[in-house]
Amino acid sequence: MIEGKKVLTGVKPTGKPHLGNYLGAIKPAVEMGNTAKQHIMFIADYHAINAEKNVEVLHRAIKEIACVYLAAGLDPKKTIFYRQSDVPEIFEVATILSAFTPKGFMNKAHAYKAAVDKNLAAQKPQDDGINMGLYTYPILMAADILTFDTDIVPVGKDQVQHVEIARDIAGAINAVYGKEILVQPGYVADDKIAVIPGIDGRKMSKSYGNVIPMFEDDKVLKKAVFSIKTDSKPIEEPKNPDEVLVYEIYKTIAPADKVQEMADGLRNGKLGYGHVKNMLLDAIIEKTAKEREVYNYYMAHFDEVQDILAEGAQKARGIAKQTLARLKNAVLGF
């Protein structure tokens, strides 16, 4: 679906991911770099200041997310990787887009509407605590996308509307000037993405507090794995693997023969919950050892990451300058 296409993904700097979003979203996104015609991943740092004003927290989150993507195997030769704030052309594009964006689009955008609904539910004034960055963030996101002539944006369901707004803004500009100045992007929604259960059996998610971390040390990892919900059946009691949460999680990461081994052991009363938790812990450590090593390396040698991001920004600006020139010429004639 993405062969021969220009693909772009923005990543919010929210710090170290857990096993669920690492395997379900980050890894597959990085792999797109192998098939896309042009693959761009950027850290949406100026978006993040709408919500995070603590500079230490934000700075650390930006560092962590950059290292996570490199640990996931992002190859800067295949993927243009940069921080949004290093590409000033994006913000100039955003200014131009604003003039073509009906205010009503912003009123209807999910992120803003959700914030308003929360205020109203708490009996506060509707715009309480809402800044203009949040209100107009679909315009900046449209600029992130349109600046790079993006064909496809891989998105979670919550972001589909924002890509549609970008598409509409590009369409409006093309209609005003009677030619294709901006590429109208499409999206692929990630509904096929593997959902990894968390330690309480619900989808693994930071907001449920049920995550298995993967970039923490072994002790923290062990604590999470040993908190996975079980019943109190003794070792020798035969257990149906499909009712054992540890097994459900194991299935998503262990090789087939090991999965079979765990299923058999549970069924015939040879394995208890302590055993299967240790097997899961070993599997996670084995599966993530390389990534954790690379992650720790880059966190300790962040100057190398800075160089990679600076080089990415140079490449991104090369493209961005061309789009901006085209757009300026269309609207100002210069």
Ligand code: TRP
């Ligand atoms: N809004 C996206 C999110 O919340 C992040 C983002 C910013 C983005 N700009 C983008 C995603 C451009 C795709 C394309 O996750």
